[in-house]
């Protein structure tokens with residue numbers, strides 16, 4: 001069918017897409033942190049906190065984490081329009097939508113087949129974001145739009161004209177609905193006061209059970225005469241009765257109508273007998289389900305069917321709905337021991353999302369980390385996590401918050417509910433600077449801030465190889481069992497290339513990226529020769545560090561550029577193992593060193 005028009009949202013700049021450079025990540029060991037000792041064999045140490053723009057960070061994670069993330073929760077800036085004088089002309093909406101779409105596309109690639117994503121938003125962009133997210137994740141994978149009650153009708157907003165806004169929304173998508181397997185989660189609800197009778201002697205056979213009014217049983221339990229309960233407990237009476245009910249909810253019952261045709265023949269007989277012999281309980285056994293009980297021609301139902309143990313406590317609970325109005329925390333500002341006004345989300349909210357969509361050990365990602373709530377909750381729940389945050393509160397809020405989780409000094413949020421005892425750790429990373437920079441003639445050259453290890457790792461990423469430096473110096477990266485990548489800053493002579501070809505042998509292949517080579521590239525069947533930076537020049541956009549959402553939360557310039565990316569030192573010898581490689585990549589050196597390929601771009605004398 002030609003010219004089929006699809007239903008879609010359009011906006012200014014929708015067709016523009018950034019050509020992102022897949023950066024490497026540099027660990028800052030000073031900021032990485034782990035517990036002093038192992039608490040259990042389930043401790044997780046390799047969590048990641050990344051300081052920088054999330055679009056570049058997500059691109060950096062793509063190679064290693066594509067298809068591996070079980071749950072993504074993001075809580076981006078809501079684009080409320082508070083920053084602009086001309087908000088309604090649509091430009092800001094367009095910028096925001098493009099920025100979100102670009103991020104959602106990479107996030108989708110990171111999700112595992114059974115994974116799911118939760119996107120927090122308010123009503124400013126809700127409608128538009130649904131349209132864009134439907135395009136990225138497909139409408140059939142939209143599971144729900146959850147309404148989250150995030151505030152009450154109080155404070156200054158309560159005097160605004162019209163309706164008081166107390167909700168925000170969470171868009172919930174599966175990566176692929178056909179293989180998506182959510183866990184069942186429950187939500188606290190009010191006690192159902194139709195359950196108003198109490199079995200006083202539950203240990204005898206059911207035919208001899210005696211039922212009494214619930215209030216009378218409660219009055220006996222607390223030793224307060226029924227007539228004085230109201231006076232004694234005042235406002236707290238219902239709550240006290242609920243607590244009593246939850247001590248043993250199998251003793252609290254009500255009767256409910258049941259049609260004889262809806263039960264099996266044995267149950268039907270028991271039902272009929274209960275009608276004839278009023279006042280006596282009859283039971284009908286079932287194989288793999290709860291037995292039926294009947295009284296006075298109706299079914300006897302137990303309050304225990306309405307209860308669940310949630311966060312260590314028995315509560316009245318129902319399967320979670322799409323309205324989450326039970327998660328507001330009175331203590332939100334204090335959770336995690338960090339202050340993050342107007343952005344921090346309750347740990348209980350993140351816990352519900354993780355309970356719904358993950359199991360212990362699964363990987364969770366939040367690329368708008370804010371005060372680090374997602375990482376804190378994931379850590380306490382035994383999930384692995386990756387977080388990205390652009391602004392300095394990555395250092396001032398997230399690092400201390402996660403340290404106190406690891407040290408078990410954070411007793412707030414879900415700590416008690418999940419019985420968190422501390423342990424584990426995380427690694428702190430920054431994005432490496434762009435691999436290429438311009439020299440004074442406007443030619444692209446390898447950045448002077450790259451050392452040999454960083455260059456080798458960056459080339460692996462650009463060429464689609466895994467960076468796995470080993471004992472053999474030319475095996476820095478591999479794409480398959482027998483296909484390797486070697487990057488060197490040297491100009492390789494014919495003899496050097498011949499020697500390499502011989503060492504690689506007939507069963508393996510090697511891609512060599514070097515500044516220049518003096519041989520015909522096609523002379524060696526097991527080698528591919530490429531010059532850098534020419535080999536990568538057209539692959540992406542170089543030197544662009546800021547893809548942050550244009551409409552909010554722009555980063556503050558660091559006081560000293562250099563502080564962000566410490567100068568690194570060239571080392572001719574490749575590292576012999578990944579640990580050494582990591583250590584050498586993060587080693588700062590104060591002496592300025594010339595760029596690895598300062599002269600390469602203007603070269604070109606070598607024969608190819």
Ligand SMILES: C[S@@+](CC[C@H](N)C(=O)[O-])C[C@H]1O[C@@H](n2cnc3c(N)ncnc32)[C@H](O)[C@@H]1O
Nearest residue numbers: 053054075343344345368370371373390548553
């Ligand atoms: C609403 S807050 C998230 C709050 C978080 N859910 C919590 O509970 O603390 C949004 C965060 O996204 C961050 N952010 C905005 N643009 C970003 C970008 N391009 N890369 C990384 N983080 C970004 C902001 O700095 C802010 O901390």
